[in-house]
Amino acid sequence: MSNNLDIASIRNDFPILNEIVNGKQLVYFDNAATTQKPRLVLDALSGYYEHYNANIHRGIHHLAEKATSAFEQSRRRLQAFLNAPLPEEIIFTYGTTDGINLVASSYGRTFLKAGDEVIISTMEHHSNIVPWQMLCEEKGCILKIIPINDEGELLMDEYEKLLTERTKFVSVVHVSNSLGTINPVKEIIAKAHAVGAKVLLDGAQASSHLHLDVQDLDCDFYSLSLHKIYGPTGMGILYGKKELLDAMPPYRGGGEMIKEVTFEKTTYNELPYKFEAGTPNIADVVAAKYALDYVDTLGKENIAAHEHKLLEYATEAVKDIEGLRIIGQAKEKVSVLSFVIDGIHHQDMGVLLDQQGIAVRTGHHCTQPLMRRFNITGTTRASFAVYNTTEEIDLLIQGLHKVKRMLG
Known part of the structure; x- marks a missing residue:
């Protein structure tokens, strides 16, 4: 074969x-719903729980330091997988949906206002429709939809007509989960940037099939799930350009995402930790590295x-x-x-x-x-x-x- x-x-x-x-x-x-997991990944999961299960970042004992090291190795591995410039541009999430919601809730609520326009496409997964509908309803923004042809391809001429000086955000799927269509995302991004809009790509389906390079694409945000790349469930990443992530407020409040807390005021942690509140999904993050290693080996x-x-x-x-x-x-x-x-x-x-x-x-x-x-x-x-x-x-x-x- x-x-x-x-x-x-x-x-x-x-x-x-x-x-x-x-x-x-x-x-x-x-497999478009979830891929199966190789023995390498299963062993990494059990190995973590059997040999160095501990909470990360705050402990100084041996297990905590070993767990923290493995956790951050996965961040650097995912940075390389996307060719992101900096490790702090990789935010651990619970999956693609979580990453999209983070951007809509944090960037959208902070920088979009009534009358601004958001563009998505006809072929979006619900998780790249509903968060933007919620945001547009809350903020008074206008949601526009890129149409498709009978083959299941975006009508790029129509996309260009949708773009105006009021377009502030474009969020599109890189690859359709229902059709398999690979969208011309580099062109979509360039045209959006030409009118000053930011772009998020839903990479849930693309991540297991296509070579990804966020610097070459020049996307502002990229969200994906590891369980579609032979990795564990309940774990994904959001890539965002550092200057945008720095400007965005935290999505959740709690431990880890803080620098100092008093009853009068809280100051927030630096990237990427200000978006990673609470004890993370440590075992699955650790195992994700092994899934990417497996893909690289093949x-x-x-x-x-x-x-x-x-x-x-x-x-x-x-x-x-x-x-x-x-x-x-x-x-x-x-x-x-x-x-x-x-x-x-x-x-x-x-x-x-x-x-x-x-x-x-x-x-x-x-x-x-x-x-x-x-x-x-x-x-x-x-x-x-x-x-x-x-x-x-x-x-x-x-x-x-x-x-x-x-x-x-």
């Missing part, structure tokens, strides 16, 4: 792939090439299924195959595939406005990762034919 990767050996790194589901060996095609370009071949194979294979329509056929897309079959509800399809041991995602994928754009209630989504194979895709195709015979 790939000249550069030994997929059979890679599969052995993921214990969960040996699970039996409804009498069948698991076929896991729900090579992101090799992973992307393998996933692209899987997407091409699956896209061709489903053409034989009568009544099947792919939703999202952008020229540039990652390994997400979202589809509907005439006369068959996506939820019924998901249940019957699960009975055959095949895990796919069904529904609106937290993109209800996007589904309405295509006049559908949801899709069946198969999303591929480095450990998937063409043989598994063959099982999916057989499964879909079986569903058709039963329900079509």
Whole structure:
């Protein structure tokens, strides 16, 4: 399948792939929701709890110092992963959603005012819609939406028309979780900056597939989740340009984010700690470094090439299924195959595939406005990762034919 990767050996790194589901060996095609974790990451999690579980930064004993060192190593590792200029520009969050909310709540509430305009796109995940709706309602800002074409690509001419001197913020998804579309984010950022607007990218889907360089993109903020990059759940990062983060007030109050507290006044800690209140998700932060190390060992370009071949194979294979329509056929897309079959509800399809041991995602994928754009209630989504194979895709195709015979 790939000249550069030994997929059979890679599969052995993921214990969960040996699970039996409804009498069948698991076929896991729900990677856009979360990827499975290699043994390296699982060992890092248990290793932390077994050998140096302690709270970080404030302790001077051996375990606290070891935990603090591992925690901050992960920050520097994630700095390198994004090519961020400074480690303090990496803020640990609970995931992509948390990072977007941090920016909307802190930057948005501080710097946006009534009449200002915020731009998002038709293909946004709910977590990049709702925080901006809440902010616009609170502040009296205007929310504008970039439309898309029938292939699931942004209409960039329309985006340019939306930009005005009142545009203060643009927040768009780097890669669509429902369609797989790779958006022309560098162009989006440049055009937004030309009118003085700041830009946040939702990198939840892009982070596992694409090479990321925030300096090259020149984005102002970038939010992602590690559980989509073979890492643990409940842990993500927000990158922000230092001058912007310095100007923003804290998002949460509590321990760690303070410098000095009196009953009269509190002074806040320096970056990145002023945005990291309370005891953080230490074990998952520590394990995140090992997930990125694993990706580097395989090579992101090799992973992307393998996933692209899987997407091409699956896209061709489903053409034989009568009544099947792919939703999202952008020229540039990652390994997400979202589809509907005439006369068959996506939820019924998901249940019957699960009975055959095949895990796919069904529904609106937290993109209800996007589904309405295509006049559908949801899709069946198969999303591929480095450990998937063409043989598994063959099982999916057989499964879909079986569903058709039963329900079509």
